[in-house]
Amino acid sequence: MIDALKPREIPITELSKAICSAKGVKEVDVVVTEVDVKTETVKITIIGQNIDFDEVAKIIAQNSVAIRSVDQVVVRRTRRVV
Amino acid sequence: MKGLESSAMSLRLVKMKERLRSLKRNLSDFERMLRISGVLEICRRYFVMNMFDGALAALGVIMGMWVSGIADSSAVVKTTLSAGLAMFISGASGAYLTEKAERERKLRELEEAIFQDMRGTIYERSSRLAVLVVSMIDGISPLMACAILMTPFALSRALATDFATAALASLLIGTAMLGTLGYFLSRIAGKKPLEYMTFMALTGIASAIVIVLLGLHT
Numbered sequence: 607m608i609d610a611l612k613p614r615e616i617p618i619t620e621l622s623k624a625i626c627s628a629k630g631v632k633e634v635d636v637v638v639t640e641v642d643v644k645t646e647t648v649k650i651t652i653i654g655q656n657i658d659f660d661e662v663a664k665i666i667a668q669n670s671v672a673i674r675s676v677d678q679v680v681v682r683r684t685r686r687v688v
Numbered sequence: 689m690k691g692l693e694s695s696a697m698s699l700r701l702v703k704m705k706e707r708l709r710s711l712k713r714n715l716s717d718f719e720r721m722l723r724i725s726g727v728l729e730i731c732r733r734y735f736v737m738n739m740f741d742g743a744l745a746a747l748g749v750i751m752g753m754w755v756s757g758i759a760d761s762s763a764v765v766k767t768t769l770s771a772g773l774a775m776f777i778s779g780a781s782g783a784y785l786t787e788k789a790e791r792e793r794k795l796r797e798l799e800e801a802i803f804q805d806m807r808g809t810i811y812e813r814s815s816r817l818a819v820l821v822v823s824m825i826d827g828i829s830p831l832m833a834c835a836i837l838m839t840p841f842a843l844s845r846a847l848a849t850d851f852a853t854a855a856l857a858s859l860l861i862g863t864a865m866l867g868t869l870g871y872f873l874s875r876i877a878g879k880k881p882l883e884y885m886t887f888m889a890l891t892g893i894a895s896a897i898v899i900v901l902l903g904l905h906t
Contacts, residue, residue: 611802613811615724644801670811672804 607678608650612671614641618648624665625650630657649677718817724810725818730787731825732876736869738779740888742830743869744895745771746837747862750855751896755903759851761841768841772834780827787822791815837862859896866892 612621622634633653640647648671652662666673722728746768753764795815799806806812840849840857849857870888874881 613798613802615726615814616811620720642801644798667804668809670798670802670804670806670809672802 607676608652608666609674609677610648610650610666610671611645611674612648612669614644614646616670621648621666621669621671622650624669625652625662628658628661628665630654631662647674721810721814721817722821725814727814727818727821730818730822734783734822734826735829736873738775738826738829739833740866740869740891742772742775742833743837743862743865744892745775745830746834747859747892747896748899750837750841750858751899752903754851754855755900761844761851761854764841764854765838768834768838772831772838775830775834776827779830780823783826784819784823787819791819833865836865859892863889863892 612618618636618638622636625631625634625636631652631654633651635651635653637649637651638646639649650666663673749768749771750764753760753767792815795806795812798811837858840854840861841851843849844851844854866888867885870885871881873888874884877884
């Protein structure tokens with residue numbers, strides 16, 4: 607779960623679609639939690655396996671969104687079936 | 689041999705598909721940037737405003753030459769096109785500088801609000817695109833109006849029409865153009881077209897009448 611700040615002109619629909627194109631991402635949930643004159647605070651929840659966080663961060667930055675903090679991470683160790 | 693040809697053909701097809709896909713992606717990026725920058729609304733406004741300016745200026749030049757007794761079609765073509773070009777340069781450069789200054793200020797303010805360098809992001813690229821699009825629309829619209837209104841004079845030799853007929857045709861085209869702009873505005877406002885169309889067309893006719901009266905009394 608990422609806490610981020612974005613310009614109001616960037617629609618969350620397009621932001622979520624862009625994040626969804628990153629490797630390993632299965633689901634993206636973006637919620638606007640605070641609205642300011644020029645900016646909006648958003649909570650981005652990304653679900654998937656082996657998510658490439660650097661790629662996600664790059665996509666988020668390219669979309670003019672600043673990551674303020676990473677608030678929650680869920681990691682599961684999976685057993686490889688032989 | 690045939691197998692080689694078919695594999696070369698399929699390679700070409702794959703390359704073509706890739707090119708088409710990249711073109712589609714670029715177009716959707718372009719559309720997205722236009723949407724983010726909010727430039728379409730600004731362009732709409734500038735287009736009507738400057739085309740109106742261009743049409744009235746061209747009508748002014750044409751009517752002014754007519755009442756001054758300069759019945760020379762090629763002089764009208766040169767003068768109207770020169771006026772259009774001057775309006776293109778002044779409109780494009782003026783809009784470029786003002787829009788650039790505004791967008792840069794907005795970008796700086798946003799960078800301060802977000803605490804992030806915006807260079808290379810979609811917001812910054814949208815701003816740069818907006819500056820170019822707005823300046824082009826601002827320049828081209830009056831030039832387009834001038835070029836359309838001088839057409840009857842440019843064709844007068846080929847069609848063997850006299851100066852008065854060309855001037856009348858130009859006046860009619862100008863009035864129709866202003867009426868169309870009025871219709872366009874009424875669609876934006878969601879109002880009945882008659883009011884906007886009449887107002888715009890009357891402005892053109894009124895300016896023509898004023899110029900003719902001025903010519904008669906000087």
